[in-house]
Amino acid sequence: MRLLKVDSLEEARNKLLRAAEVIPAGIASCTVQDALGMILAEDLIANESIPMFRKSTVDGYAVLAKDTSGASETIPSFLQCIGEVEMGKPTTLKVAPGQCAYVPTGGMIPNGADAMVMVEFSEPYGTGQVAIHDSVSPGRSVINIGDDVMAGSVYLRKGKRLRPQEIGVIASMGVVEVPIVRPWRVTILSTGDELIPAGQTISAGEIRDSNSYTAAAQCEKYGLDVVDKRILPDDESTIRQAIINAKENSDLLIISGGSSQGKKDMTADLLDQLASPGVFTHGIAVKPGKPTILSVDEESKTLMVGLPGHPVAAMIIFELLVGWIWQKINDIKNPPSILANIGNNVHGGSGRTMCLLVEMSESPAGWVATPILGNSGLLSTLTHADGYTLIGANQEGLNKGQTVEITVL
Amino acid sequence: MRLLKVDSLEEARNKLLRAAEVIPAGIASCTVQDALGMILAEDLIANESIPMFRKSTVDGYAVLAKDTSGASETIPSFLQCIGEVEMGKPTTLKVAPGQCAYVPTGGMIPNGADAMVMVEFSEPYGTGQVAIHDSVSPGRSVINIGDDVMAGSVYLRKGKRLRPQEIGVIASMGVVEVPIVRPWRVTILSTGDELIPAGQTISAGEIRDSNSYTAAAQCEKYGLDVVDKRILPDDESTIRQAIINAKENSDLLIISGGSSQGKKDMTADLLDQLASPGVFTHGIAVKPGKPTILSVDEESKTLMVGLPGHPVAAMIIFELLVGWIWQKINDIKNPPSILANIGNNVHGGSGRTMCLLVEMSESPAGWVATPILGNSGLLSTLTHADGYTLIGANQEGLNKGQTVEITVL
Numbered sequence: 164m165r166l167l168k169v170d171s172l173e174e175a176r177n178k179l180l181r182a183a184e185v186i187p188a189g190i191a192s193c194t195v196q197d198a199l200g201m202i203l204a205e206d207l208i209a210n211e212s213i214p215m216f217r218k219s220t221v222d223g224y225a226v227l228a229k230d231t232s233g234a235s236e237t238i239p240s241f242l243q244c245i246g247e248v249e250m251g252k253p254t255t256l257k258v259a260p261g262q263c264a265y266v267p268t269g270g271m272i273p274n275g276a277d278a279m280v281m282v283e284f285s286e287p288y289g290t291g292q293v294a295i296h297d298s299v300s301p302g303r304s305v306i307n308i309g310d311d312v313m314a315g316s317v318y319l320r321k322g323k324r325l326r327p328q329e330i331g332v333i334a335s336m337g338v339v340e341v342p343i344v345r346p347w348r349v350t351i352l353s354t355g356d357e358l359i360p361a362g363q364t365i366s367a368g369e370i371r372d373s374n375s376y377t378a379a380a381q382c383e384k385y386g387l388d389v390v391d392k393r394i395l396p397d398d399e400s401t402i403r404q405a406i407i408n409a410k411e412n413s414d415l416l417i418i419s420g421g422s423s424q425g426k427k428d429m430t431a432d433l434l435d436q437l438a439s440p441g442v443f444t445h446g447i448a449v450k451p452g453k454p455t456i457l458s459v460d461e462e463s464k465t466l467m468v469g470l471p472g473h474p475v476a477a478m479i480i481f482e483l484l485v486g487w488i489w490q491k492i493n494d495i496k497n498p499p500s501i502l503a504n505i506g507n508n509v510h511g512g513s514g515r516t517m518c519l520l521v522e523m524s525e526s527p528a529g530w531v532a533t534p535i536l537g538n539s540g541l542l543s544t545l546t547h548a549d550g551y552t553l554i555g556a557n558q559e560g561l562n563k564g565q566t567v568e569i570t571v572l
Numbered sequence: 573m574r575l576l577k578v579d580s581l582e583e584a585r586n587k588l589l590r591a592a593e594v595i596p597a598g599i600a601s602c603t604v605q606d607a608l609g610m611i612l613a614e615d616l617i618a619n620e621s622i623p624m625f626r627k628s629t630v631d632g633y634a635v636l637a638k639d640t641s642g643a644s645e646t647i648p649s650f651l652q653c654i655g656e657v658e659m660g661k662p663t664t665l666k667v668a669p670g671q672c673a674y675v676p677t678g679g680m681i682p683n684g685a686d687a688m689v690m691v692e693f694s695e696p697y698g699t700g701q702v703a704i705h706d707s708v709s710p711g712r713s714v715i716n717i718g719d720d721v722m723a724g725s726v727y728l729r730k731g732k733r734l735r736p737q738e739i740g741v742i743a744s745m746g747v748v749e750v751p752i753v754r755p756w757r758v759t760i761l762s763t764g765d766e767l768i769p770a771g772q773t774i775s776a777g778e779i780r781d782s783n784s785y786t787a788a789a790q791c792e793k794y795g796l797d798v799v800d801k802r803i804l805p806d807d808e809s810t811i812r813q814a815i816i817n818a819k820e821n822s823d824l825l826i827i828s829g830g831s832s833q834g835k836k837d838m839t840a841d842l843l844d845q846l847a848s849p850g851v852f853t854h855g856i857a858v859k860p861g862k863p864t865i866l867s868v869d870e871e872s873k874t875l876m877v878g879l880p881g882h883p884v885a886a887m888i889i890f891e892l893l894v895g896w897i898w899q900k901i902n903d904i905k906n907p908p909s910i911l912a913n914i915g916n917n918v919h920g921g922s923g924r925t926m927c928l929l930v931e932m933s934e935s936p937a938g939w940v941a942t943p944i945l946g947n948s949g950l951l952s953t954l955t956h957a958d959g960y961t962l963i964g965a966n967q968e969g970l971n972k973g974q975t976v977e978i979t980v981l
Binding site: 195196199211213214215216249250251252253254268269270271310311312318319323326327328329330331332333334335336337338339355356357358361362363365366367368369370371372373374376377378379380381383384397472474478498499501502523529530541542543545546548549550566569571572 | 604605608620622623624625658659660661662663677678679680719720721727728732735736737738739740741742743744745746747748764765766767770771772774775776777778779780781782783785786787788789790792793806881883887907908910911932938939950951952954955957958959975978980981
């Protein structure tokens with residue numbers, strides 16, 4: 164290991180992208196009901212057209228458009244009604260010139276007809292005759308076969324994160340099992356003699372573990388599958404065994420803690436010893452988040468991320484590296500980021516990429532992103548943050564009013 | 573019933589807000605691990621301070637700041653080291669003038685000391701003496717008791733939708749069970765003789781049900797609890813019985829279908845007959861979404877929403893009314909909407925609020941929202957939509973380049 168140089172965010176991301184290729188992609192399957200938020204693993208090709216038949220968008224009469232030519236409120240066309248189409252049923256009716264047939268909204272348009280006249284513009288007249296008071300052009304109020312989706316076409320592209328509308332479209336294609344990207348299995352370890360789980364009484368000198376909870380919730384947010392999550396004492400053999408277990412059970416190991424120098428070294432040493440080729444990034448030029456460690460084991464195909472022990476830095480580094488790599492490798496399109504004017508002057512990161520937490524507010528000129536000041540070390544600041552913006556390592560800083568891109572947290 | 577006037581979106585929302593008050597609010601409880609996306613039902617008050625003790629942010633020596641006055645690289649101050657604080661343990665050490673104590677990052681600062689000197693600026697010197705090469709001011713590298721959260725203060729406000737950072741903060745306060753807003757129990761009914769569930773073979777004239785899948789996924793998105801979901805034929809007694817069941821089991825009934833006039837009337841009549849005071853909105857001036865029905869039964873405390881049968885309209889009306897009322901009544905703050913320039917001229921809704929679906933793209937001048945053209949009746953258009961903007965009923969339309977507010981879908 165012995166990496167003396169701290170990586171820039173871009174360098175760390177590039178290395179991470181190469182390293183993450185060891186994790187087998189894999190396709191899982193889930194029912195359409197359970198697929199919300201999942202990532203489509205394959206292009207979906209339509210087995211059938213939507214609609215499968217010519218369909219009316221109104222209640223009314225299926226006609227030949229040319230039979231209605233010149234018809235109006237005062238001078239109707241008279242057509243012979245040959246029957247009624249039943250909703251949800253196929254029809255064998257055939258509309259010939261001078262004829263029409265009643266079709267409800269969503270009903271199948273009989274052969275021969277090429278347009279619909281709304282029932283509001285019709286009037287029954289004598290024996291089976293209908294007076295048509297509207298002149299319609301061919302195709303009026305008709306949805307053609309495949310207008311929505313044509314059989315054989317790709318109707319959803321792989322990599323799409325499934326929202327309610329995609330769930331609806333998939334269901335409407337008759338698909339019950341959806342091929343989704345297999346979520347990475349994640350082990351989360353929080354290390355530290357001072358860490359007490361939530362729910363236990365705390366004594367002076369101890370602090371409660373929050374990193375494992377935040378990281379587990381972040382995994383849930385990104386659709387990753389947490390298979391193990393535990394707090395460990397600062398004991399080398401215990402941590403060693405936990406890393407060995409994680410290599411067997413997980414695609415990704417997230418380990419946080421070791422906030423003092425000696426313990427940080429122990430974590431880094433173990434992530435290097437127990438992996439091959441081992442640690443490839445030891446320290447990144449990101450504020451906050453410097454003490455980040457990245458490692459990979461090619462044999463067990465496990466990616467390893469040592470998060471900073473500091474809760475704010477740990478959360479940010481998860482977003483910037485773990486969330487980033489999962490989305491990048493699966494080519495997931497993010498929701499659009501928000502452009503905002505920065506509310507105060509901000510100094511640059513002086514050679515480090517700075518992750519600036521902001522609170523959003525509205526103004527007549529658009530969104531204002533107010534930097535969250537004070538000790539960014541405080542966990543509670545995270546709950547006020549609506550999002551963040553990155554200030555480049557070589558950027559001088561931000562001037563009040565300057566436009567920045569905000570990623571919503 | 574017999575409501576002849578169509579409501580504006582604002583009128584419908586105001587009535588819905590009053591009607592939704594019949595649903596008992598109720599507080600549920602879930603573990604902190606399972607609370608992601610849930611809505612906090614009560615203010616959370618800190619039982620303990622974070623930190624609970626004065627804490628060092630560096631590895632180094634706890635000192636009295638005044639003892640380091642004038643110390644530098646060349647002229648150090650010499651202090652007597654009285655011991656070492658162990659991580660995660662309380663300390664009984666007391667630092668007197670002329671003394672110091674070693675404290676690791678995150679460790680407890682002994683009484684008497686008021687600042688930390690980083691280990692990099694120190695040097696062991698003879699028997700228990702330490703040379704200090706830095707002059708620090710009081711408070712340097714010290715986090716005081718309650719700096720993050722003070723015992724007795726509200727650290728999270730009710731109505732907050734819990735993100736990973738709030739999960740972390742709650743865990744760090746030692747809270748295991750979180751009071752959350754009880755999700756509404758929802759019954760979803762899709763009616764129509766022509767509807768076939770996903771997974772079954774389809775014949776000419778039939779279409780697949782997609783509305784119940786989309787609505788169920790939208791419920792999931794908003795954290796609502798779907799207790800029943802089924803497809804029903806256009807049979808009055810079957811639908812009647814299903815509505816009666818929903819009144820017993822649910823806070824909210826969502827019923828879609830009945831796209832032809834006669835069937836729409838049947839649904840509206842049943843939602844009126846089986847509820848008291850019954851239907852209060854029958855038709856809204858929203859495009860798409862006109863045939864929307866809103867009803868309430870005060871005895872069973874059930875809100876009833878008849879969505880349009882049309883899949884695109886059904887999804888949009890769910891967002892504009894169901895999603896809206898759930899967020900409104902719980903005072904949930906939405907993620908910031910996005911300001912974008914509209915990509916084309918758009919005609920106004922001519923007396924109706926128009927929900928315009930858009931695709932987002934980036935330009936040097938910011939986001940461009942391109943209206944999704946063509947037949948908005950097509951289900952597949954929803955999968956291309958990144959969001960929507962509302963054009964007011966009395967608005968003339970939009971001019972290309974005009975700034976609009978986009979809600980992400």
